Amino acid sequence: MDERVREHAAVLVDWSARVETGDDVVVSVAEDAHELGVAVAEALGERGANVTTLYGSDELSRAYLKGVEARVSGEGDGCDENDDDAAVDAADFDSDPAVDRAIFEAADAYLRIGGGRNTTATADVDRPTRQAYAKARQGVREARMDTDWVSTVHPTRSLAQQAGMAYEEYQEFVYDAVLRDWEALADEMARMKEILDSGDEVRIVTERDDAPDTDVQMSIAGRTAVNSAASVAYDSHNLPSGEVFTAPYDTAGEVFFDVPMTIDATRVRNVRLVFEGGEVVDFAAEAGEDALADILDTDDGARRLGELGIGMNRGIDRFTDSILFDEKMGDTVHLAVGRAYDACLPEGESGNDSAVHVDMISDVSADSRMEVDDEVVQRDGTFRWEEGFEQ
Amino acid sequence: MDERVREHAAVLVDWSARVETGDDVVVSVAEDAHELGVAVAEALGERGANVTTLYGSDELSRAYLKGVEARVSGEGDGCDENDDDAAVDAADFDSDPAVDRAIFEAADAYLRIGGGRNTTATADVDRPTRQAYAKARQGVREARMDTDWVSTVHPTRSLAQQAGMAYEEYQEFVYDAVLRDWEALADEMARMKEILDSGDEVRIVTERDDAPDTDVQMSIAGRTAVNSAASVAYDSHNLPSGEVFTAPYDTAGEVFFDVPMTIDATRVRNVRLVFEGGEVVDFAAEAGEDALADILDTDDGARRLGELGIGMNRGIDRFTDSILFDEKMGDTVHLAVGRAYDACLPEGESGNDSAVHVDMISDVSADSRMEVDDEVVQRDGTFRWEEGFEQ
Numbered sequence: 001m002d003e004r005v006r007e008h009a010a011v012l013v014d015w016s017a018r019v020e021t022g023d024d025v026v027v028s029v030a031e032d033a034h035e036l037g038v039a040v041a042e043a044l045g046e047r048g049a050n051v052t053t054l055y056g057s058d059e060l061s062r063a064y065l066k067g068v069e070a071r072v073s074g075e076g077d078g079c080d081e082n083d084d085d086a087a088v089d090a091a092d093f094d095s096d097p098a099v100d101r102a103i104f105e106a107a108d109a110y111l112r113i114g115g116g117r118n119t120t121a122t123a124d125v126d127r128p129t130r131q132a133y134a135k136a137r138q139g140v141r142e143a144r145m146d147t148d149w150v151s152t153v154h155p156t157r158s159l160a161q162q163a164g165m166a167y168e169e170y171q172e173f174v175y176d177a178v179l180r181d182w183e184a185l186a187d188e189m190a191r192m193k194e195i196l197d198s199g200d201e202v203r204i205v206t207e208r209d210d211a212p213d214t215d216v217q218m219s220i221a222g223r224t225a226v227n228s229a230a231s232v233a234y235d236s237h238n239l240p241s242g243e244v245f246t247a248p249y250d251t252a253g254e255v256f257f258d259v260p261m262t263i264d265a266t267r268v269r270n271v272r273l274v275f276e277g278g279e280v281v282d283f284a285a286e287a288g289e290d291a292l293a294d295i296l297d298t299d300d301g302a303r304r305l306g307e308l309g310i311g312m313n314r315g316i317d318r319f320t321d322s323i324l325f326d327e328k329m330g331d332t333v334h335l336a337v338g339r340a341y342d343a344c345l346p347e348g349e350s351g352n353d354s355a356v357h358v359d360m361i362s363d364v365s366a367d368s369r370m371e372v373d374d375e376v377v378q379r380d381g382t383f384r385w386e387e388g389f390e391q
Numbered sequence: 392m393d394e395r396v397r398e399h400a401a402v403l404v405d406w407s408a409r410v411e412t413g414d415d416v417v418v419s420v421a422e423d424a425h426e427l428g429v430a431v432a433e434a435l436g437e438r439g440a441n442v443t444t445l446y447g448s449d450e451l452s453r454a455y456l457k458g459v460e461a462r463v464s465g466e467g468d469g470c471d472e473n474d475d476d477a478a479v480d481a482a483d484f485d486s487d488p489a490v491d492r493a494i495f496e497a498a499d500a501y502l503r504i505g506g507g508r509n510t511t512a513t514a515d516v517d518r519p520t521r522q523a524y525a526k527a528r529q530g531v532r533e534a535r536m537d538t539d540w541v542s543t544v545h546p547t548r549s550l551a552q553q554a555g556m557a558y559e560e561y562q563e564f565v566y567d568a569v570l571r572d573w574e575a576l577a578d579e580m581a582r583m584k585e586i587l588d589s590g591d592e593v594r595i596v597t598e599r600d601d602a603p604d605t606d607v608q609m610s611i612a613g614r615t616a617v618n619s620a621a622s623v624a625y626d627s628h629n630l631p632s633g634e635v636f637t638a639p640y641d642t643a644g645e646v647f648f649d650v651p652m653t654i655d656a657t658r659v660r661n662v663r664l665v666f667e668g669g670e671v672v673d674f675a676a677e678a679g680e681d682a683l684a685d686i687l688d689t690d691d692g693a694r695r696l697g698e699l700g701i702g703m704n705r706g707i708d709r710f711t712d713s714i715l716f717d718e719k720m721g722d723t724v725h726l727a728v729g730r731a732y733d734a735c736l737p738e739g740e741s742g743n744d745s746a747v748h749v750d751m752i753s754d755v756s757a758d759s760r761m762e763v764d765d766e767v768v769q770r771d772g773t774f775r776w777e778e779g780f781e782q
Contacts (some may be wrong), residue, residue: 042457044455046461064433345705
């Protein structure tokens with residue numbers, strides 16, 4: 001076994017999930033993530049934890065949802081002529097599936113190892129079916145998020161292909177991002193967190209010749225930033241991570257997102273959002289505008305921001321069409337419409353609520369600045385505590 | 392997808408497990424059983440069941456157990472010089488793992504789909520470690536057996552190799568065994584069950600020139616035979632099945648088992664057992680005698696019979712070194728040392744108890760007879776209700 005796989009497993013188990021003797025750990029292994037699953041199982045045996053392994057196969061999920069579609073449309077056929085009745089809705093699923101609830105209520109930690117064989121494996125499942133399933137599964141999702149959960153990926157050929165990279169090249173990319181000195185990065189990110197925690201107002205400006213301008217401001221008063229250092233000890237649930245994020249509100253202005261992304265298997269490029277009074281009042285995209293519109297129409301909260309994030313992982317040096325990596329890349333900022341994370345909110349206060357959380361990313365490596373309370377804290381990707389920073 | 396995979400899934404879900412709308416079904420998918428897992432997931436969606444998918448990987452199990460071995464031997468090193476302390480025992484495992492218990496307590500049905508990449512994937516795990524793990528997991532195993540559980544396999548290259556067959560040849564073998572008219576076979580097996588249920592004494596005799604004789608008798612008075620028709624509706628939990636079995640006692644005589652088998656990754660051939668007063672008092676094997684001795688020494692019950700089974704699935708026409716198939720083959724009988732199944736015992740009575748249950752098989756296609764209460768019911772493989780039967 002490649003030694004980097006064992007190192008990845010050790011970071012996941014020890015740094016990220018902080019597994020201790022006697023913990024009940026649920027590991028979900030994607031179709032082609034077997035090798036990392038093996039390394040994680042060995043590490044958990046060494047730590048004295050219990051392990052339960054789920055099979056996280058997108059192809060199985062697709063098959064199950066196709067089966068549900070067949071059942072519902074079959075029932076429709078027998079009863080009336082209205083085709084609309086054949087659409088799957090949340091009531092066609094059990095909203096309290098006993099086994100899945102039991103798993104996450106009993107688990108101390110949940111390690112999700114992505115890495116399937118086809119990133120578009122569920123492309124032919126009707127969108128309403130997927131949305132209905134997601135809605136019905138909200139209780140399970142909440143139980144899962146009450147565990148010490150961490151999401152990572154094993155580098156697979158399918159993910160390499162999505163990134164437009166050769167397989168070995170992609171492996172190096174993943175391990176550069178994952179196998180970092182997390183303690184040192186956490187210390188650096190603490191500076192950014194301090195700035196955001198003591199600030200009230202953030203403004204982001206980019207002025208580039210080849211793209212629409214961004215000039216957007218938002219309030220962060222009273223909100224707490226998360227130093228997302230890839231560990232549950234930092235309220236951080238992604239490996240790799242390497243971002244500082246908070247939950248903004250009262251957003252106003254225009255933002256241009258130049259980093260391409262995939263929403264619901266649809267390629268979305270060059271998104272422009274216009275905010276007034278905290279809400280998206282206008283939007284456009286050069287590609288995938290319909291998918292974007294569907295997201296924004298999900299519910300009221302889908303038109304408000306749930307997150308402002310600042311990418312600080314310089315082990316990530318390129319975009320790979322995967323939010324797990326893209327949003328953490330150094331010299332980027334991202335905004336997400338939809339759900340805010342509780343960790344950013346004052347105790348007992350609920351932030352923006354939504355069934356969705358969709359991140360969109362801007363490259364800020366050039367012709368850009370971020371201000372907190374009118375003071376520039378990052379210019380052209382360089383933070384104010386770094387060498388070469390120009391006020 | 393090969394249509395036979397879908398048919399296999401339909402038999403498993405409908406005939407074997409009797410899944411109904413709203414059932415909570417746990418499916419365990421082995422490393423190379425993905426395709427059947429997909430077909431089962433689709434069938435469960437169609438039936439309106441919930442599905443939770445476990446990854447049943449022998450390589451992950453091995454890695455976990457190797458991790459435990461490393462931990463225990465590491466602890467041993469620090470404390471004293473006695474090497475024996477480094478052996479894993481049941482106390483090194485959690486006997487009440489919360490997640491696994493919760494899964495099987497909440498599940499209505501459990502479908503185990505075997506089919507790994509290497510049938511000897513756990514060969515280098517110390518036997519005491521495996522035994523300790525099995526012992527610690529007894530509670531989980533019991534919870535699992537309280538569900539409507541069914542065990543089957545997807546034909547894989549690894550299983551084809553174990554059977555000494557080409558891959559396509561092995562696929563045909565598996566589907567011939569699995570895709571049967573189970574209702575018709577159940578009706579035929581009901582005749583055998585009736586004979587055993589009303590009988591008190593079974594005697595099996597083989598007299599062949601090329602092998603030691605078998606002449607063994609056992610009591611079955613008061614015991615109930617299981618018509619194992621590959622369905623939980625028949626107290627039958629294997630697909631394929633096709634055997635009638637009961638729980639004998641007071642065994643006396645000698646038995647020769649000419650069908651090779653694998654015990655704990657050890658090849659065992661030509662076993663001879665001598666019984667007196669219900670217990671094995673002498674034994675021999677041409678290969679694997681140590682593995683056989685270990686089994687017989689497990690506990691008191693390991694020297695007594697737990698099962699007499701009569702193979703009646705004529706879709707199985709050869710031995711493939713897999714107990715799932717071998718013991719169901721037409722023209723065979725098998726005896727198991729160890730645990731008896733509750734279904735064969737009078738209500739409230741406990742039969743032979745043991746941590747093991749190891750089946751051994753005899754070919755009875757020639758020079759053999761089985762008598763129940765001194766009446767011949769099978770001669771040279773032909774049952775008394777069949778054409779060509781000679782009294």
